[in-house]
Amino acid sequence: MDNHLSLRRRIYRIIFFTDTPAGQRFDNILLVTILASLVVVMLDSIQGVHSQYKSLMSGLEWMFTALFAAEYLVRIYCSPKPLRYIFSFYGLIDLLAILPGLLILLFPSAQYLLIVRVIRMMRVFRVLKLSPYLRQANFLMTALRGSRQKIIVFFSCIAVLVTVFGTLMYVIEGPEHGFTSIPKGIYWAVVTLTTVGFGDIVPKTALGQFLSTLVMITGYSIIAVPTGIFTAELATAMNGGEGLERECPSCKKPSHEPNAAFCNRCGNPLYPREADQPASSPPSAAEQGPV
Amino acid sequence: MDNHLSLRRRIYRIIFFTDTPAGQRFDNILLVTILASLVVVMLDSIQGVHSQYKSLMSGLEWMFTALFAAEYLVRIYCSPKPLRYIFSFYGLIDLLAILPGLLILLFPSAQYLLIVRVIRMMRVFRVLKLSPYLRQANFLMTALRGSRQKIIVFFSCIAVLVTVFGTLMYVIEGPEHGFTSIPKGIYWAVVTLTTVGFGDIVPKTALGQFLSTLVMITGYSIIAVPTGIFTAELATAMNGGEGLERECPSCKKPSHEPNAAFCNRCGNPLYPREADQPASSPPSAAEQGPV
Amino acid sequence: MDNHLSLRRRIYRIIFFTDTPAGQRFDNILLVTILASLVVVMLDSIQGVHSQYKSLMSGLEWMFTALFAAEYLVRIYCSPKPLRYIFSFYGLIDLLAILPGLLILLFPSAQYLLIVRVIRMMRVFRVLKLSPYLRQANFLMTALRGSRQKIIVFFSCIAVLVTVFGTLMYVIEGPEHGFTSIPKGIYWAVVTLTTVGFGDIVPKTALGQFLSTLVMITGYSIIAVPTGIFTAELATAMNGGEGLERECPSCKKPSHEPNAAFCNRCGNPLYPREADQPASSPPSAAEQGPV
């Protein structure tokens, strides 16, 4: 047995981290198990499969519940602070993954357990969180956070638009053409504005079709707004903070190209050598313009 | 009573501004009330709710009308220039918010009052206008204004495209496939070009389906145009493409192009090197590198 | 009568140019007339209107034909080179605008004349061409021309994709689910890839629905490609040629910020004063780094 790491600590390292070969193998197996349990849930929801392979399906479900339960107990056992783990976000998700199998004893074939069984999928994020893709997700997150306020303004306008258009269509088309209430009109307005266009409710009157045309053109055009917002923010996030935020000590130009050494407006160095900085007297010949 | 501010002025400050805690609380309550009145209008439009809770709904409508009427009267009372308020944009919107409740006495269950009751929602903007989100909305507005001309050109092309495509489809498919007139053909062209695709009118002939393919590919591609226009403008607006507010040290011209190095009126450098500033004599060795 | 300009030349100036108040007024009247003639064509295509206002409609059509014919003759009369005008692009369009009214005498109620009557709309471009919006259209044109090759590559890929997907769906779903031939399958693939989604032909088999999912995700994602191409080109077109294409005389850095005066890599001036350029001897103290 290892001198530096007890068995418990070694298991902890394997299960909770991904910096050892064993830890990576564990994560891969976990990922496959979670996805397999998802596939079983999906197949089980198909009528034909459910009636034909009933016992196989419930057997697999029991197996996955047992596996996840075992993993949960091991995680509690090896965690340095078990209580903190249990009440952490991922601890609760892990508990949720084994609940459906237990609850099914009490409430057999309860429909809403399905949701819980699918929410197991959230466990995938635990694995992905540890992957090198996280940094890329961070870029996206930074861009989304930066554009949060603009996007709220945008969605407020969308909300006002669909409410007004939905009400207008309810008044113009009326219940005989499928617009049975204002919420239904708003549902139609969202279907149309987002260019989804199911076709379950369509305008029949000339005025309604003319108004629809306006809604569609609006929807088609304002899709540019979130794209524009997000692209501008993402470009900023990827360029690393819109150029160099270093004020030129001479002309005070606030931002420069990311790797600029000299201000491109006044030609003075952006980062004078330390020896030059205190010089408030006229610069001597040897001191002019060094970097 | 306060010495500096009379009761009337204090109410004015609370109702019309948002810079006091009481003013913010008032705005929040107003926002909730407006949204609640909207929800009531929407629920009332559902047949089942309308017939079952008729008296409750009309009671709530009366309550909201009374509240908005009270608020309107208080606004007139405390406003320093009541007439100016009454005929301002928001004054008219405020009046509009209480009209449906009054008109319903004269024209019971008039359908078009619904629109007016929904337009109440416009009052939300009064509240939002005072919020910190305004600056973000300004960014979007600047970008939209900057791209106005390009967008008009773009929409003119769209208008020509849908007219030509709509007419062609009317001639090709004809009334027996649902294209009963040119306006109907244009409606179909808009539905298709914007990628909404309701499916209420679809081409049946081979030639019509081929033409539809062109319309769809066109629509799918030119969605890039408004996005491109808006993104480019927004990036400019966010980079602060305003003029440089640096007074020329020689001729005092107050603003210049963002990265100007020399004044474009007198030709003198805007940012002389520190050592050069007092020098009006011909440059000596100590003045090397002036801008 | 004016000494400098004969009547013929003055009419020429008014009709063909827009730099006089009379010329602008003429263009506006022409624009309204063209649009009015379009509205008449559209209304006439509606069954109810056509049968009820038959004589009014054909009267208006005669009036517009007469107006356009008069305008055409005046254009020929006042044009300095009549033959060149007649065979110019706009000359032919102008002729096309009066043809339907004449042809209708020979082939009454011919369906395809409708197209010619709508093509009259092309005359709108003659008026718009002279407007201040042209410069904005030029921006769009420059961006489109710059991205032409990339867009051809993109459309080739789209063409391959829809052909492969359309054939696969024809084989998988077969004629009993509406995929009666490969061209029909391609039509479906275009409808799906462009996210139009009419719903006239939909996959019924599990494999077909799985494949559809791939097509939709593909279509949803690659819409980014034309947008990206166009945005990048438009930003370049609006920034006026991606920064300053001036090679730094010292370090050869090829491009700089549009208004840079100094190279931001080596600090040397981008545009040395003329007197300094021939200096290949070590610069004297007075010559170092001036702009």
Added chain:
Amino acid sequence: MDNHLSLRRRIYRIIFFTDTPAGQRFDNILLVTILASLVVVMLDSIQGVHSQYKSLMSGLEWMFTALFAAEYLVRIYCSPKPLRYIFSFYGLIDLLAILPGLLILLFPSAQYLLIVRVIRMMRVFRVLKLSPYLRQANFLMTALRGSRQKIIVFFSCIAVLVTVFGTLMYVIEGPEHGFTSIPKGIYWAVVTLTTVGFGDIVPKTALGQFLSTLVMITGYSIIAVPTGIFTAELATAMNGGEGLERECPSCKKPSHEPNAAFCNRCGNPLYPREADQPASSPPSAAEQGPV
């Protein structure tokens, strides 16, 4: 006969390369032949054409097979390393182009041969590969490769979203409204999220329609994400964000960051001012302003 190039080498040059007029002519003829064979496959799939022109179609198919077989044999004959060509990617595609005509003798009218006949289209890429458009395709490829990781993150989120939404809709709407299983629910979620909106399965309950609204708004908004990612990457690829190929004058390190001013290995300036270059002694007055 040519002294420098044998007949075999000359054919090799014409068939495999595009740098001679004959080679370009060969490529154009090949392109037309491939496209013509595709058109025949498509027309043959239409029921009416197939039954009426049966012998013509199968005759054309035989002709194309013979042509492609002859080309294949010539390629093998003139290739310097025939075995290497046969097992190369394009060698296998070329073989695939003649297989359907041969297999049809064994399995007449086999449905899946259609796919192989359409895959012939892949031969178009052989021709396009040699064209000047390749460089543009490279730009797109570079941008796609650069954004690969971000796009994987994005698609993972999409996959999680459609699974959760699909399951929720299956539970809410149930089999009686068309949501017969979770995979069907996921299919619906993809149709809705990508704004395709076939309309073959639509929500009927109020809760289902409310949830649909969320899915649509989500889909409408997150279309901004791939666009943003791709646009930002493409702008970078077009600006040529490669390294600086400037050898450091001191330590000879060959490449640096695009805007580097100093070598990041030895710390010496990459572009000394002209006057400074020979100077290895301590800076004198004549060496002011070194970089």
